[in-house]
Amino acid sequence: MAKLRRIGNTLKFRLSMADDEATMSGALVGSNDDLLTQILGRLPVTSILRFKLVSKHWNSLLSHRRFTLLYHPTLSLSPGLFIRNFYIPYGFNHENRTPPPLRSLSFHPDRRGIKILQSCNGLLLCCSDRGKERDRKYYIFNPTTNHFATVPSVPGCMDFGTKICSMGLAFHRIDCPQYKIICILRIKRLFQIQIYSSDIGQWKICVKSFYSSQTSFDNGVYWNKAIYWSNIYSDAWYFKVDLQRLQKLSLPVQFRQPATYYFGECGGHLHLVERRDGYYRESCLHMNVYEMNYDDDFISMKKLLKYEVELDELPVAYPEMKFHPNHYEFKVLDVVMGVEEEEEEKETLFMVVGIPGKVIRFNLADKSFKEIFDLTNIFRLGTRPFSEARRYTQTLNPKNF
Amino acid sequence: MSKKTLTLMSKDKQLFNIEEHLAVQSVTIRNMVKEDGASSVIPLPRVDSETLALVIEYLNRQQAPEEDEDYVKKFVDERGEIPTLLELAQAALDLDIKKLMDAACMKVADLIKDFTLEEVREALRIENDRTPEEEKAIRDEFQWAF
Numbered sequence: 084m085a086k087l088r089r090i091g092n093t094l095k096f097r098l099s100m101a102d103d104e105a106t107m108s109g110a111l112v113g114s115n116d117d118l119l120t121q122i123l124g125r126l127p128v129t130s131i132l133r134f135k136l137v138s139k140h141w142n143s144l145l146s147h148r149r150f151t152l153l154y155h156p157t158l159s160l161s162p163g164l165f166i167r168n169f170y171i172p173y174g175f176n177h178e179n180r181t182p183p184p185l186r187s188l189s190f191h192p193d194r195r196g197i198k199i200l201q202s203c204n205g206l207l208l209c210c211s212d213r214g215k216e217r218d219r220k221y222y223i224f225n226p227t228t229n230h231f232a233t234v235p236s237v238p239g240c241m242d243f244g245t246k247i248c249s250m251g252l253a254f255h256r257i258d259c260p261q262y263k264i265i266c267i268l269r270i271k272r273l274f275q276i277q278i279y280s281s282d283i284g285q286w287k288i289c290v291k292s293f294y295s296s297q298t299s300f301d302n303g304v305y306w307n308k309a310i311y312w313s314n315i316y317s318d319a320w321y322f323k324v325d326l327q328r329l330q331k332l333s334l335p336v337q338f339r340q341p342a343t344y345y346f347g348e349c350g351g352h353l354h355l356v357e358r359r360d361g362y363y364r365e366s367c368l369h370m371n372v373y374e375m376n377y378d379d380d381f382i383s384m385k386k387l388l389k390y391e392v393e394l395d396e397l398p399v400a401y402p403e404m405k406f407h408p409n410h411y412e413f414k415v416l417d418v419v420m421g422v423e424e425e426e427e428e429k430e431t432l433f434m435v436v437g438i439p440g441k442v443i444r445f446n447l448a449d450k451s452f453k454e455i456f457d458l459t460n461i462f463r464l465g466t467r468p469f470s471e472a473r474r475y476t477q478t479l480n481p482k483n484f
Numbered sequence: 485m486s487k488k489t490l491t492l493m494s495k496d497k498q499l500f501n502i503e504e505h506l507a508v509q510s511v512t513i514r515n516m517v518k519e520d521g522a523s524s525v526i527p528l529p530r531v532d533s534e535t536l537a538l539v540i541e542y543l544n545r546q547q548a549p550e551e552d553e554d555y556v557k558k559f560v561d562e563r564g565e566i567p568t569l570l571e572l573a574q575a576a577l578d579l580d581i582k583k584l585m586d587a588a589c590m591k592v593a594d595l596i597k598d599f600t601l602e603e604v605r606e607a608l609r610i611e612n613d614r615t616p617e618e619e620k621a622i623r624d625e626f627q628w629a630f
Contacts, residue, residue, distance in 0.1 A: 115574065117577060118570070118573055118574050118577055118589075121573070121577060121585065121589045122573070122589045122592045122593050122596075123593070124589075125589055125590050125592075125593035126593045126596075126597050127597060130593075130596075130598070133601070133626075134601070134604060136601055136622055136626055137601050137604050137605060137610055137612070138605070138611065138612055138613045138614065139613045139614060140610075140613060141610065
């Protein structure tokens with residue numbers, strides 16, 4: 084049976100298959116991968132993962148790169164985010180297709196609790212929440228299937244004068260089916276990079292030793308086969324995962340670094356949200372959203388201004404968003420693609436903002452905002468829990484643990 | 485100006501007439517009309533007469549574009565039986581009628597998404613090509629799926 088034929092120019096071929104009649108009707112789907120692919124490609128992720136078990140044939144069809152590619156647009160739409168242990172749906176139109184995931188992170192009895200460090204294309208990098216850093220355990224967790232793996236401890240990380248500076252997860256649904264974890268160790272005054280591959284199951288020293296004036300490697304973002312850290316400025320490091328090489332960012336030197344509100348990836352784009360310059364009261368509500376594609380050059384990043392955002396209406400609508408000297412209480416939690424409830428197909432970029440007790444969704448295209456969640460009875464800590472907000476996404480690749 | 489009519493023939497050799505401007509919503513038929521001027525009868529050897537009647541009913545719909553989306557949803561909803569929907573989806577795929585294909589496939593997906601593996605195999609008549617030993621091994625490995 085020919086697979087994935089191009090439709091339209093194959094009529095002659097199809098006519099010649101008139102003798103094929105016996106296979107029609109009941110057995111029709113079983114023998115036609117085109118139709119099967121079309122149907123299965125419209126299932127939610129959890130059904131797809133389950134249906135891999137229907138038969139060997141289905142397993143090979145659903146595990147095939149071609150199917151992954153077809154399904155990828157659905158996966159790149161995220162249905163919600165975790166704030167600490169709590170899941171908050173974004174309320175987009177596509178959500179009915181993705182059943183709610185787990186409600187808490189208690190996948191493993193870690194008595195220090197578990198927190199999410201990074202969300203990367205369907206997998207979460209987690210670690211022990213409280214307690215001494217050297218006793219901390221790291222986990223990779225798939226919130227769709229509840230599978231998890233405990234990451235072996237990094238060789239040498241218990242040595243005197245050594246500490247883990249940063250852990251970053253690199254996982255791509257199509258290009259890199261095995262995940263990698265990138266660890267930056269600080270050994271006295273120098274740094275070292277070790278890398279863990281899920282297929283090998285071992286840590287390996289990758290960059291033995293380097294000196295850096297950049298000392299914080301927080302909030303790693305995996306984009307375009309590399310890990311970037313949120314403090315991007317000229318001469319900041321980034322790590323090319325595919326080449327296993329540390330490189331410097333070439334950015335124009337700036338006199339003053341504006342405040343970074345958000346740094347993350349969505350559907351192949353890298354987004355940076357920065358405070359716009361200005362010294363008046365509302366200026367902290369004014370920001371620029373930059374968007375980069377794979378072939379854009381970092382040096383021209385500031386030319387890639389995608390949206391100018393003014394959230395002046397927010398403190399008016401929500402007086403609980405108090406003003407402190409030079410800032411309002413709010414945090415940009417996510418920049419994500421979504422579909423409004425009323426719109427059938429139209430995808431737009433949204434900014435998800437946390438204010439005390441509430442989560443707000445801001446449509447960057449038409450500048451409308453909408454309250455999507457009331458957290459008043461869940462967290463009583465103002466905006467502090469928002470620093471642990473991580474996007475929920477799904478992957479079709481459950482078996483790489 | 486009289487409207488041009490095409491004749492479609494189902495696999496059980498039944499003939500259906502349809503106005504050309506409606507028939508060409510099917511990209512496959514449109515290409516045929518373009519290529520050979522679609523002389524007499526267009527044979528559709530993979531579509532049975534009941535399914536073809538449905539397809540023709542759909543192509544003949546008189547809907548304003550803004551109501552079309554709802555119409556096609558309702559159209560497939562009313563034919564909620566999986567075997568009928570599969571035939572319809574297959575015909576829409578072969579004839580390249582995108583909206584109908586989308587809606588029919590979406591409906592099938594909606595119907596089967598919470599099925600057990602056994603129910604899926606039965607509904608879509610899929611043969612389980614695993615041996616009982618393989619089946620057991622996979623059930624142990626993927627307990628969450630059952």
